[in-house]
Amino acid sequence: MVRPPFVHPDYWALLGGKAPTPAPPATDLFTIRASINAATQAASNALPSPAGMTTSVSVVTSTDGTEFNVTRFVPLSVQKSSETAQRAVIYGFGGGLIAGSVNISFNVIANFAERTATQVFAPDYRLAPEHPYPAPLQDIYSTITWLQAHAGDFNVDPARIVAFGQSAGGNLMASAALKARDEGLTPPLTALVLAYLGDSNGTEGQGTSNKVRKAAAPYTAAPGRAEDLHGLPPTHLGVGGLDLFRDANIRFAEKLSTHAVKVQFKIFPGVPHGFDGHPAFTLRTELWSNEARFIHRL
Numbered sequence: 158m159v160r161p162p163f164v165h166p167d168y169w170a171l172l173g174g175k176a177p178t179p180a181p182p183a184t185d186l187f188t189i190r191a192s193i194n195a196a197t198q199a200a201s202n203a204l205p206s207p208a209g210m211t212t213s214v215s216v217v218t219s220t221d222g223t224e225f226n227v228t229r230f231v232p233l234s235v236q237k238s239s240e241t242a243q244r245a246v247i248y249g250f251g252g253g254l255i256a257g258s259v260n261i262s263f264n265v266i267a268n269f270a271e272r273t274a275t276q277v278f279a280p281d282y283r284l285a286p287e288h289p290y291p292a293p294l295q296d297i298y299s300t301i302t303w304l305q306a307h308a309g310d311f312n313v314d315p316a317r318i319v320a321f322g323q324s325a326g327g328n329l330m331a332s333a334a335l336k337a338r339d340e341g342l343t344p345p346l347t348a349l350v351l352a353y354l355g356d357s358n359g360t361e362g363q364g365t366s367n368k369v370r371k372a373a374a375p376y377t378a379a380p381g382r383a384e385d386l387h388g389l390p391p392t393h394l395g396v397g398g399l400d401l402f403r404d405a406n407i408r409f410a411e412k413l414s415t416h417a418v419k420v421q422f423k424i425f426p427g428v429p430h431g432f433d434g435h436p437a438f439t440l441r442t443e444l445w446s447n448e449a450r451f452i453h454r455l
Contacts, residue, residue: 163398165427171437186255186286193256197265200434204264207271209233217280219299221292227300228259229311230270230277242314244347244455246270247300248279249326251431253355254293255285257325265434269321272445273452276311277321278304282329290378297333301346316344319452320390324431327351331380331389331409338388346390347455350448352433353396354381354406381405386412391419393451395444397428421451 158176160169183189211231216224235243248269250262259266259279270277282296301318308315322330334349356379376383392413396406403424410422425432425440433441 163427165398165438165440167438167440168399168428168432171435189253190256190284193252194258194261197250197252197257197434198261200436201262201264203436204268206264207232207267209236210267210271211236212267215303217296217299217303219292220295223283223292223296225283225296226259226281227303228266228279228281230267230279232267232271232274232276234271234274235276241312242308242317243312244275244317244319244452245304245308245311245313246273246275246277246319246321246350246452247297247304247330248277249282249297249320249322249329250279251322251324251326251355252284254325254328257284269445273449275319275452276313293329294332294336294377297329298336301333301337301342305342305344317347317455319348319350319455320346321350321352321448323352323433325355327354328356328380332377334389335380335383335386336377348390348451349392350451351392351394352444352448353394353400353430354402354409356381356402356405381409386416386418389413389416389418393421393448395423395425395447397430397432398424398426399428400430402430421447423447 158174160166183192213229215227215229217227218224248266250257250259259281266277266279278300280296280300283292304313304318305315320330320334330349331351331354334346337346394406394410396403410420413420425444428438428440432438433444
């Protein structure tokens with residue numbers, strides 16, 4: 158079978174040179190969770206453990222009183238730096254809000270910290286269905302305010318905190334940025350780096366009316382639903398050309414630009430959602446490099 162021109166050669170090779178046969182859709186959330194966790198763990202295990210990386214865990218209290226862990230990753234470059242009041246990244250892992258953890262994505266996060274030469278704080282935010290909205294957003298936002306309050310303990314400049322998220326983690330970070338804007342967080346987040354959003358409209362593509370979508374949850378649960386993006390920090394956003402949520406990512410980037418937010422946006426042709434999590438995709442190195450350059454300038 159000839160490769161369709163809209164499919165990247167790396168993806169075609171991964172598919173074995175033929176169109177995939179759709180698997181029966183999984184309907185049990187815990188089956189889906191196990192599948193996502195296994196794939197993410199494999200992607201993380203495929204990456205090397207950065208030399209000299211140190212980690213530590215802090216216990217943070219969320220706005221509803223729940224305690225959760227935040228893991229700090231400090232790459233060797235940061236340990237050797239004489240810079241005071243350094244930038245930091247708060248990292249939101251992906252997993253559709255039902256799967257994932259810092260431990261499962263450990264090497265992914267560690268390599269991100271090394272690549273960006275930045276200390277990273279990764280919260281183990283709560284997951285659905287056990288902990289529905291707003292629990293995960295509360296945990297993310299509490300991580301931001303906790304880090305600002307304890308910035309001096311970690312040699313962090315509270316005015317140079319970047320929110321990074323992948324897929325569902327990207328949605329949470331965009332939502333947290335909206336909450337920070339609305340609540341007048343001081344100092345504000347310095348940037349948003351989103352390695353593609355998940356379903357940022359909440360129920361997009363399910364034949365649900367706009368009226369039902371808007372009634373289902375506020376825009377802080379689905380940032381693509383926000384009508385006003387003015388005041389968000391400069392944003393970097395990348396998405397695969399075959400991502401199921403590509404169009405939602407495009408609309409979000411366009412809305413950011415329309416609302417006077419500085420945005421760097423790129424579509425990576427011919428690759429699917431989560432392409433940066435598989436070593437077969439050479440385009441992931443371009444996404445990683447773009448993200449690192451963006452963060453290095455902050």
